[in-house]
Amino acid sequence: MTTTTDNETAGATRGRRQRVQAITTGIAVLKGLARLGGRASLTVLAKHISENPAKVHRYLISMMEEGLIAQDPVSLQYYLGAGSIHIGLAAMRLADPIRVAEPALIRLRESLEMTCFIAVMGNKGPTIVRFEEPGLPVTLNVRVGSVLPFLTSATGRVFLGFMDDARVERMAREELADITEAKRTLLDKTNPIAAIKKEVRAAGMAIVRDTNLQGISAIGVPIFDFSNRVAAVLTVLGSTGAFDASPDSRVARALQVEGATISAALGHVD
Numbered sequence: 001m002t003t004t005t006d007n008e009t010a011g012a013t014r015g016r017r018q019r020v021q022a023i024t025t026g027i028a029v030l031k032g033l034a035r036l037g038g039r040a041s042l043t044v045l046a047k048h049i050s051e052n053p054a055k056v057h058r059y060l061i062s063m064m065e066e067g068l069i070a071q072d073p074v075s076l077q078y079y080l081g082a083g084s085i086h087i088g089l090a091a092m093r094l095a096d097p098i099r100v101a102e103p104a105l106i107r108l109r110e111s112l113e114m115t116c117f118i119a120v121m122g123n124k125g126p127t128i129v130r131f132e133e134p135g136l137p138v139t140l141n142v143r144v145g146s147v148l149p150f151l152t153s154a155t156g157r158v159f160l161g162f163m164d165d166a167r168v169e170r171m172a173r174e175e176l177a178d179i180t181e182a183k184r185t186l187l188d189k190t191n192p193i194a195a196i197k198k199e200v201r202a203a204g205m206a207i208v209r210d211t212n213l214q215g216i217s218a219i220g221v222p223i224f225d226f227s228n229r230v231a232a233v234l235t236v237l238g239s240t241g242a243f244d245a246s247p248d249s250r251v252a253r254a255l256q257v258e259g260a261t262i263s264a265a266l267g268h269v270d
Contacts, residue, residue: 025051029059030068030084035269039072039079091267097223097232098129100265104258105132108236112251114243115140116236118223119148119155121163125171126156126233140213140237150175151192152183152211154220158233160193161200162222169193186211203247205256209240217245219252221259226267234259 032049033040042060046053060078063069067083080088101118108116109132117131126148142148150156150172160172172193179187188195200206209217218237225231236255243251260270 025055026059026063029056029063030080033069033078033080039077041075041077045078097225097262097266101223101232101234101262102130104234104262105130108132108234108254108258109134112236112243112254114236114238114251116234117142117144117155118232118234120232121159121168121230122147125150126153126159128155129232140216142213149212151179151187151196152208154206154208154212154218154237155233155235157196157200157206157208158220158222158235159230161197161206162230183211205247205252207245207247207252209245215240217241217243219245219255221255222263223259223266224263224268226269228268231266232262234262 028049028051029045032045036045036048040048042053042057045060046056049056060069060071064071064078064081067081069078069084070081071078097120098118105116105118108114113134115131115133117128119126119128121127124147128142128144128146128148131142131144148155150160150168156172159168176187176192196206205219205221207217207219212218216237217240218235220233220235222230223232223234234255236251243249246252
């Protein structure tokens, strides 16, 4: 026989499920509006998230009351309000590429059994800030704090290829002027900087073999932030010939997946 207590428990469970469902729908509305550029009409938004317009309208009204969404009085379009902006700014302040990338570095080290690191743009150039080595590391003369070249390292080439920054261009030209003749022969003879940029952008990554360190090959991929700027570079390296250093290799694919995951965590949208 069903008791009053059982009925109350069942009712409470249904209530919790309904509240969870309401939160899920509300999140879908906010995320849908964000994917549409932060501004859209009710009809377009409802179609985008595959919900009934009347239902979406109820959620929009509730979120307008909380300041998460506002409505343009002329176009009647809905857009992300001050409350959403404050939440976004708080998240952006916590979007540290080094912290976010740490789990990816460990996964890459364990799955590929290769040396991997993350670098950011420092005052002197691309600088390693986090470094992970496998159980049997490759002997290298780079560590945390090492500054890498733009022209001959995979890391530097990614920064050069994807950062539209006059300072990066200037530093790369200064490096080119001082490069040794032996390394100069490894670069494009006409316009090495332009050639590197074109190659990196076409591949979505940079690959080097024996250019920066003899006997070492490396693959680097960009990490983008919410503003589509390169926040850091994720790089894997190993002995030349010990792994397939090509754009469609297992190593390159794993690196791209982790790079995209880190970028997404920083708010980047493809």
